[in-house]
Amino acid sequence: MKKILMMLWAALCLQATAQTAKEVQADFQQRFKNSVCTHPQEALKLAKTPQERDALQFLYAYMDWPDVTDYTPQFMLDNARLALQTRTGFPWGKQIPDREWQHFVLPIRVNNEHLDSFRIKTYEVLRKRVRYMNWHDAALEVNHWCHSVMTYRPSDARTSSPLASMRTTTGRCGEESTLAVSALRAVGIPARQVYTPRWAHTDDNHAWVEAYVDGKWQFLGACEPAAELNIAWFNQPAARGMLMNTTVMGRYQGEEQILQQYPLQTTINVTNNYAPVERRSVRIVDAEGRKVRDAKVRFGLYNYAEFYTLYSTQSNARGEASLICGKGDLLVWAAKDGRYGFAKVSPNQGKHPTEIRLTHKAGDRFETDLTLTPPPVSNNYPKVSPEAEALNNKRLAQEDAQRMKWPSVWPSEKKVEEIGEVLHYDVARLQPLFKASEGNFMALYNVLEHFNQEKKICVLSKNFTQKEFVLHVLESLTAKDLRDFNEKVIINHIEQIEKQLSTSIAKKVGDEDFQRNLYYVLCPRISTEELTPWRTELAQTVETIRTFTHTDEQVAAIMQKLNGVKTDTTPASRFVPQAPATVLSSQQASATSKGICFVALCRTLGIPARRDEVTSNFQYWYGEWKTVDFGPTQAAANSQLSNLALSYSPRRFMENPSYYSHFSLSRLENGLPKLQGYDxxxxxxxxxxxxxxVERGDYLLTSGTRLADGSVLCHISVFPVTADTTVPLIMREDSSQVSVIGSFNAENIYHDLEEAKEKSVLSTTGRGYFIVGLLKANNEPSTHILHDIEASRAELESWGRTILMLFPTAAEYDSFMKCRSEFPNLPKNLRFGIDSKQQVANDLFGSGLTQSPERPVVIIGDTFNRVVFFSQGYTIGMGQQLTKTIGKL
Structure with missing residues (x-):
């Protein structure tokens, strides 16, 4: 009987709260009952089994709208079939519960990346690699494969597809985790991308992976294999985290707290997997103290000099809202009907919610100081055996060597010179293009070769040789575009520009007009959408509009077309852009995608148009930039502008504060801050x-000084801009910031690489202050530290004292040297060494400054064995932290 009960329980677990076919079918039918897009029905007709039909129905019921319109039914079916194969093709396949398979294996999308054929092209490669392994080892092995094809490098906000990331071998954490989740799902291991929107102790965010292994969710650093699951460089930062979440396709009902239940997705809170948590509650009241229902409430965390919204909700009937989060300070901002208020909400608030009164209104002017403290340091760092660590490091080195084989065949400068001579292009302009294209160099070469005729053209009243014009279009692309563009798309754009915008008579075009035309007419890139041949796809629509001769008439015709497109207002946790062509063909799109389509139509007609980086408004040029409105998220069109200046008194090591690092500006819209996206x-x-x-209105200026322990001295000021205005920029200081916090023996011995011998730290640095760091190779936090030190090169060289960076072993140093060229601007007073006897590490880790052996570690010490600065683990702005501390010594 006991055995039978256990079997029944196991069967129930395998079916636990998966969405039923009936529920999915109801959502599917409701979603598409009035849709003109036929892709869902076409896909179901292609299905050959009930299982394929159920899988496709789930995908189409809950996929983002652009995925419905922009990808073929056959693409969806091919991916669904491979997902179904994993249930029988791997030893763990039958052990995966229906719920976890449905929500974390079947879906193709991970984040907001362009969907590609990754699962289709890598399934067999990965299957052969893990088919005889157990579930646990397969998860580790997939991550080793990911490391062999991709490693970390910062990049812009657009998320590359997994195959594009493989082609360039690098990507930011969001792209690494997109690849790793896709790879795990390809072999039937449920996986999800975990995201901390912002760290509490340092300015940045991070994304990693959770894999469902042996019946529970476990984490790993994407493309950063460790010797075991639940070990990564971010163990300690995550233990200080305020919020970690993940977005799940469909109506997921798991054990985790649901942050937001959207029609197509579920956002869940997984913070308690990593950090101590508590519920933080607020009560919204009006000026008279009466509860306010349905106020918009934002739980904000200071990061990059703004209060970034971790969680947005509305107050309930009691005027209350809450969030389960880590134990650090938050600023909660609430607004309704133009009235707003805010409050700092700290841990251990007790049983009673913090009250927020909506006493502020448009036109108010006020300021306040806030001191914000992150969660305390936690020693959450599991141990592995030295043997396992050594074996893992050996594999990492092998995978580094394997990955670097691909970049080794990218064209050298000499090869680019040969290409330029053969194809008759300006070599000086080719060099940066090929360097940026990296693994996409053949696509770049094919574009250049395609336009190999010697002819002259006139586009937008300016004469070019065709090759010069081709270079202009290529130079208008971002570095990431050059790494992942499709050659056919770029060739199509260039050909269509020649066809659609050629003029017979050239006239003098000023530099300002030319630059505007280059980036806002000729450039294929509009926002974060996938590059498509929209000039061809929109040609027929444009021809009907081209009959109007004046720009204002053409814009009015475009707006009439787009106003006929249904605005998709379905709430969602992320924005996925839709191709301009399918905005019109499907007659449905989000306001933002309609704006992208507007820009594409304008550019096809030769009208400069853009999405303004600062305000995110869509605009066209007609003697000045004019704003168009596609929904409630757009600001009032073409409001009056005034000049806003900031006054500031420079001080040492804070001569010139930086936007995002030290201050930011937000516009208050209906009482809620909207960050202005300056460069x-x-x-x-x-x-x-x-x-x-700036547009006239109310603004919030936020500034902050982050201290070495991660806390922030913040100042906020709110003011109206009704005419040209100057307001002070205040950067707070703490004169007690630098103090003796520990000890370090300057007589510790290390191996000096410049002198090739063992020597003491003191004998290298001489008397006085110095910086010592303990780094790891193949380690994102260590990479960040070196890049941040590069950014402060001038100040650190001016200081002149020794900066000594030590690796734990010669093997790790050798591994680092393979990537040494990525750090060309390190200060001249920085030198590398090896902590060969582990004296430095043993001293620091046993000093009481920390109880964790985690690297990287950076200290400022002196030859009296005093430590005045200590930082461990992941942090951003290390160069600035060091120079700020040095400036106070």
């Missing part, structure tokens, strides 16, 4: 000292 290289002196043009 990441914007600074006070270059951008805000003389002022920037």
């Amino acid at each position: 990441e290289n914007a600074t006070w002196e270059e951008t805000f000292k003389k002022g920037v043009e």
Whole structure:
């Protein structure tokens, strides 16, 4: 009887709360009952078994709308068939519960990447690699394969597809985790991308992977294999995290807390898998203290000089809202009907919610100081045996060597010179294009070779040789575009520009007009959409609009077309852009995708158009930039502009505060802040000292000084802009920040690589202050530290003291040297060594500064054996932290 009960329980677990075919069918029918898009019905007709039909119905019922319109039914069927094969093709396939298979194996999409044929093209490769392994070892092995094809490198916000990432061998954490989740799902292991929107202790975010292995969710660093599951460089940062979440396709009902239940997706809270948590509650009241229902409530975490929204919700009938999160400070902002208020909400608040009064209104002017503290350091770092660690490091080195074989065949500068001479292109302009294209170099070569005629053309009233024009279009693309563009798409754009925008008479075109035409007419890139041949796909629509001769008439005709397209207002946890052509053909799109289509139509007609990076508004040029409106998220069209300047008194090591690092500007829209997206290289002196043009309205200026322990000295000010305005930028200081916090023996011995001998730290640094770091090869936090030190090269060289960076073994140093060229701008006073006797590590890890042996570690010490700065693990802005501390010594 006991055995029978256990079998019944196991069977129930395998079916636990998966969505039933009846539920899915109801959602499918409701979604498409009035749709003109025929892809879902075509896909179901292709299905040959009930299982295929059920899988396709689930996918189409809950996939993002652009996935419905932009990908073929056959593509969806091929992926569904492979997902079904995993149930019988792997030893663990039959052990996967229906719920976990349905939500975490079957779906193709991981994030907001372009969907590609990754599962189709890699299924057999991965199957052969893991088919005889157990479930646990297969998960580790898949991650080793991922490391052999991809490693970490920062990049822009657009998420490359898995195959594109493989082609370039690098990507940011969101792209690494997209690849790793896709690879695990390809072999039938349920996987999901875990995302911390922002860290609490340092300025950045991170994404990694959870895999469902042996009946439970376990984590791993994507493309960063460790010797065991649940071990990664981010163990300690995650233990200090405030929120970790993941987005699940469909109406998922698991054990995790549901943050948001959307029609197509479920966002769940997985923070308690990593960090101590508690419920943080607020009560929204009006000026008279009466509860406010349906107020918009944002739980914000200070990061990159703004209060980033971790979680957005509405107050309930009691005026309350809450979030289960880590034990650090939050700023909760609430608004309704133009009235707003905010409050700092700290841990251990007790039983009573923190009250937020909606007392502020448009036109108010006020400021306040806030000191924000992250969760405390936790020693959450599991141990593995030295033998397992050594074996894993050996494999990492082998995988590095395997991965580097592909970049070794990318064209050298000499080869690019030969290409330029053969194809008769300007070699000086080819060099940066080929360097940026990396593994996509053949696509670039094929575009150049395709346009190999010696002819002159006139486009938008400017004369070019065809080859010069081709280079202009290629140079308008981003570095990531060059790494993953499809050659047929770019060739199509260039040919269509020649066909559609050629003019017979050239006239003088000023530099400003030319640059505007280059980036806002000729460029194929609009926002974060996948590049498509939209000039051809929209040609027929454009021809009907081209009959109008004036720009304002053509724009009005475009708006009439797009106003006839149904605006998809389905709430979602992410934005996936839709191709411009399918916006019109499907007659349904989000407001943002309609805006992208607007820009594409304008550019096809030769009208400069863009999505403004600062405001995110869609605009066209007609003597000035004019804004168009596609929905409630758009600002009021063409509101009046005024100049906003920031006054600031420079001080040492804070001469020129940077946007995002030190301050940010948000516009208040209906009482809620909307960050203004200035360039990441914007600074006070270059951008805000003389002022920037902004739409009139209310603004929030946020500034902060992050201390070595991760806490922040923040200042916020709210003010109206009704005319040209100057407001002060205040950067708070803490004179007690630098103090003796521990000890370090400067007589510790290490192996110096410049002198090729064992020597003491003191004999290298001489008397005075110095910096010592313990790094790891193939380690994202260590990579961040070196890049951040590069960014502060001038200040650190001016300081002149020794910066000593040590690797634990010669093998790790050799592994690092394979990537040494990625750090060309390290300070001259930085030198590398090997902690050959582990004296430095043993001293630091036994000093009481930390109880964890995690690397990287960076200290500032002196030859009196005093430590005045200590940082461990993942952090951003290390160069600035060091120079700020040095400036106070």
